[in-house]
Amino acid sequence: MTEAKLVINENPNKKTKPDPDNLKFGKLFTDHMFTMEYSREKGWFQPQIVPYAPVSLEPASMIFHYGQSVFEGLKAYRDENNDVLLFRPDENLKRLNRSNGRLSIPPINEELVMDYLKQLISLEKDWIPQAEGTSLYIRPFIIATEPSLSVAPSNNYTFFIILSPVGSYYPEGIHPVSIMVEEHFTRAVRGGMGTAKTGGNYSAGYNAQEYAANQGHAQVMWLDGVEKKYIEEVGSMNVFFKIDGQVITPELNDSILQGVTRKSIIQLLADWDIQVIERKISMKEVYQAYEAGTLEEAFGAGTAAVVSPIGELIWKDESMIINGRQTGELTKSLYTTLTGIQTGKIPDPFEWTVQVK
Amino acid sequence: MTEAKLVINENPNKKTKPDPDNLKFGKLFTDHMFTMEYSREKGWFQPQIVPYAPVSLEPASMIFHYGQSVFEGLKAYRDENNDVLLFRPDENLKRLNRSNGRLSIPPINEELVMDYLKQLISLEKDWIPQAEGTSLYIRPFIIATEPSLSVAPSNNYTFFIILSPVGSYYPEGIHPVSIMVEEHFTRAVRGGMGTAKTGGNYSAGYNAQEYAANQGHAQVMWLDGVEKKYIEEVGSMNVFFKIDGQVITPELNDSILQGVTRKSIIQLLADWDIQVIERKISMKEVYQAYEAGTLEEAFGAGTAAVVSPIGELIWKDESMIINGRQTGELTKSLYTTLTGIQTGKIPDPFEWTVQVK
Numbered sequence: 202m203t204e205a206k207l208v209i210n211e212n213p214n215k216k217t218k219p220d221p222d223n224l225k226f227g228k229l230f231t232d233h234m235f236t237m238e239y240s241r242e243k244g245w246f247q248p249q250i251v252p253y254a255p256v257s258l259e260p261a262s263m264i265f266h267y268g269q270s271v272f273e274g275l276k277a278y279r280d281e282n283n284d285v286l287l288f289r290p291d292e293n294l295k296r297l298n299r300s301n302g303r304l305s306i307p308p309i310n311e312e313l314v315m316d317y318l319k320q321l322i323s324l325e326k327d328w329i330p331q332a333e334g335t336s337l338y339i340r341p342f343i344i345a346t347e348p349s350l351s352v353a354p355s356n357n358y359t360f361f362i363i364l365s366p367v368g369s370y371y372p373e374g375i376h377p378v379s380i381m382v383e384e385h386f387t388r389a390v391r392g393g394m395g396t397a398k399t400g401g402n403y404s405a406g407y408n409a410q411e412y413a414a415n416q417g418h419a420q421v422m423w424l425d426g427v428e429k430k431y432i433e434e435v436g437s438m439n440v441f442f443k444i445d446g447q448v449i450t451p452e453l454n455d456s457i458l459q460g461v462t463r464k465s466i467i468q469l470l471a472d473w474d475i476q477v478i479e480r481k482i483s484m485k486e487v488y489q490a491y492e493a494g495t496l497e498e499a500f501g502a503g504t505a506a507v508v509s510p511i512g513e514l515i516w517k518d519e520s521m522i523i524n525g526r527q528t529g530e531l532t533k534s535l536y537t538t539l540t541g542i543q544t545g546k547i548p549d550p551f552e553w554t555v556q557v558k
Numbered sequence: 559m560t561e562a563k564l565v566i567n568e569n570p571n572k573k574t575k576p577d578p579d580n581l582k583f584g585k586l587f588t589d590h591m592f593t594m595e596y597s598r599e600k601g602w603f604q605p606q607i608v609p610y611a612p613v614s615l616e617p618a619s620m621i622f623h624y625g626q627s628v629f630e631g632l633k634a635y636r637d638e639n640n641d642v643l644l645f646r647p648d649e650n651l652k653r654l655n656r657s658n659g660r661l662s663i664p665p666i667n668e669e670l671v672m673d674y675l676k677q678l679i680s681l682e683k684d685w686i687p688q689a690e691g692t693s694l695y696i697r698p699f700i701i702a703t704e705p706s707l708s709v710a711p712s713n714n715y716t717f718f719i720i721l722s723p724v725g726s727y728y729p730e731g732i733h734p735v736s737i738m739v740e741e742h743f744t745r746a747v748r749g750g751m752g753t754a755k756t757g758g759n760y761s762a763g764y765n766a767q768e769y770a771a772n773q774g775h776a777q778v779m780w781l782d783g784v785e786k787k788y789i790e791e792v793g794s795m796n797v798f799f800k801i802d803g804q805v806i807t808p809e810l811n812d813s814i815l816q817g818v819t820r821k822s823i824i825q826l827l828a829d830w831d832i833q834v835i836e837r838k839i840s841m842k843e844v845y846q847a848y849e850a851g852t853l854e855e856a857f858g859a860g861t862a863a864v865v866s867p868i869g870e871l872i873w874k875d876e877s878m879i880i881n882g883r884q885t886g887e888l889t890k891s892l893y894t895t896l897t898g899i900q901t902g903k904i905p906d907p908f909e910w911t912v913q914v915k
């Protein structure tokens with residue numbers, strides 16, 4: 202590691218801030234970004250904050266050919282005292298390094314990057330929207346930049362952090378969606394890249410996603426790649442079920458992404474004396490619970506939506522309506538508590554939030 | 559499709575051609591490249607040949623985040639009359655469109671692109687090296703360019719064709735390599751992206767490839783993702799076995815890439831009255847053949863190497879030496895015939911080669 206001191210090159214041409222009531226997701230970026238380079242000789246070097254601007258890359262750069270890239274996603278909130286809060290950013294940097302390992306990308310120094318991230322957020326503080334449900338979305342990512350067509354890990358990388366003010370995931374309030382269980386396409390399999398946040402896992406799902414959207418469903422539910430029996434994730438979220446009073450979530454394996462929201466929900470429920478059972482759960486079991494009238498709630502969990510209630514589940518020719526298409530009590534409590542902690546509205550007994558000075 | 563006429567913007571600063579005896583693979587590019595844009599409103603538009611130069615992209619461009627990209631690889635040769643030959647380029651463009659379909663990328667017009675490709679090759683004719691085993695490697699690829707962090711197909715794409723003069727795959731003559739059967743990692747699975755030439759499939763293999771290289775092996779042999787029993791590919795090649803006089807290759811499924819070399823070998827062998835059996839073949843079966851002394855030859859097949867003999871196969875704790883680490887007779891004949899046809903040294907009864915005027 203030869204990281205030098207962070208150089209800040211301030212943008213003289215500041216953009217006007219967007220209308221906080223009309224924010225979309227990830228279309229608009231702030232005035233600055235963080236970048237850092239990697240070479241085999243120097244390690245990670247040249248950390249800097251520079252104006253957000255296009256990057257220039259040779260067409261032969263490996264990122265365009267062999268998909269060697271990883272990313273993260275987390276959010277910054279502004280609380281009522283105008284202080285800036287990050288939600289468990291250490292977890293995201295840890296996961297970034299796990300993703301790096303799976304993609305043969307050299308690890309970053311988590312402590313240093315945490316410091317760079319805080320300096321970037323601090324500089325862009327005014328970009329953090331304050332309206333209910335809005336936040337500043339933080340996207341760290343690493344791409345392979347060596348110009349070479351060899352099918353092998355790149356010798357050069359660039360690490361970026363870009364920031365986007367985003368609107369509420371639920372402009373009309375939290376509401377359940379319809380989810381289609383995907384029987385044909387596979388997101389990830391044992392021995393694959395499913396535990397890594399890497400590009401290929403996402404575009405792999407587009408065919409299925411487009412098909413589901415055409416059928417009028419919001420997202421797909423992914424089954425395991427081996428037996429096409431066990432539930433893995435929903436869209437780009439982890440998934441929870443409440444069946445006959447018990448909360449169940451698929452146990453982690455090497456094809457499920459280890460969500461920070463998932464982990465936080467498990468801890469939060471433990472605090473409420475509700476045990477979450479982490480185990481394999483098949484679609485058949487969910488269907489049987491539905492038939493028995495014990496499928497009480499189901500929801501996705503991830504940074505973007507925080508908690509996303511499932512109102513309908515389509516499996517083969519069956520449609521299962523969950524909790525009369527209403528957001529369940531537990532789902533609602535989790536959403537309120539998590540967003541409350543994230544935005545500093547309620548106390549944070551877990552010390553999950555990190556204040557940016 | 560609103561493609562206009564191809565615009566050619568000639569490079570005034572021509573590079574000096576490299577030493578043909580010291581060519582590497584995919585490190586050096588010619589003076590020009592082809593590019594074409596896509597938007598939802600216009601379809602594919604603005605086909606042009608321009609100087610090979612860096613591209614400028616917003617850091618939010620989807621290619622950097624969600625892996626939506628496809629590519630192809632084929633070669634141009636110069637024959638003894640100084641004519642330029644392409645090997646089955648129609649097959650590559652067909653496959654590019656199949657890859658596009660899997661990645662939710664809009665299809666290209668194969669006929670038009672074939673014409674553009676020929677014009678590019680014709681302009682760069684002097685870049686095609688002529689020494690034994692050398693060629694001009696052609697890399698068409700498409701990347702998602704819309705600046706957006708939505709997990710959804712991009713609304714904009716750029717299609718590139720870049721060209722790289724490449725050295726012989728076998729500077730010291732064709733020779734067998736050692737291959738490790740991969741038991742843990744998975745390249746692709748049923749319902750995944752294995753039949754598409756898309757970035758994620760390649761970086762997915764880096765961990766396994768690095769491990770094999772550290773153990774002194776040239777590449778890994780991929781097993782199916784479901785049972786980890788059946789042979790799929792070797793490195794980035796299809797694979798053939800000669801067992802007890804019979805030629806066997808894994809039958810195509812939705813996790814094996816449909817190689818042009820594989821297809822050509824099957825046709826060539828049929829012409830020689832040797833039937834290729836396309837069926838599932840397990841590692842256990844290969845090992846039993848080895849023990850019985852009937853594992854006669856094994857080789858990989860792909861554009862880069864054409865044919866790559868396997869001299870040793872490592873499976874769990876077993877090492878199988880194939881044909882005394884010598885290139886087998888059939889492997890050698892296939893290599894000589896295929897490269898002979900590709901370079902115009904021997905007649906092409908199949909009309910595989912396409913001359914560029």
Ligand SMILES: Cc1ncc(COP(=O)(O)O)c(C=O)c1O
Nearest residue numbers: 437438439458460461462503504
């Ligand atoms: C595939 C996938 N699963 C689950 C999640 C949820 O993870 P987190 O709660 O850390 O956002 C994400 C990321 O948002 C994801 O991309």
Ligand SMILES: Cc1ncc(COP(=O)(O)O)c(C=O)c1O
Nearest residue numbers: 794795796815817818819860861
């Ligand atoms: C994964 C994979 N398998 C097989 C092949 C062989 O295909 P082809 O003979 O068309 O080069 C390739 C490409 O070269 C490949 O990338």
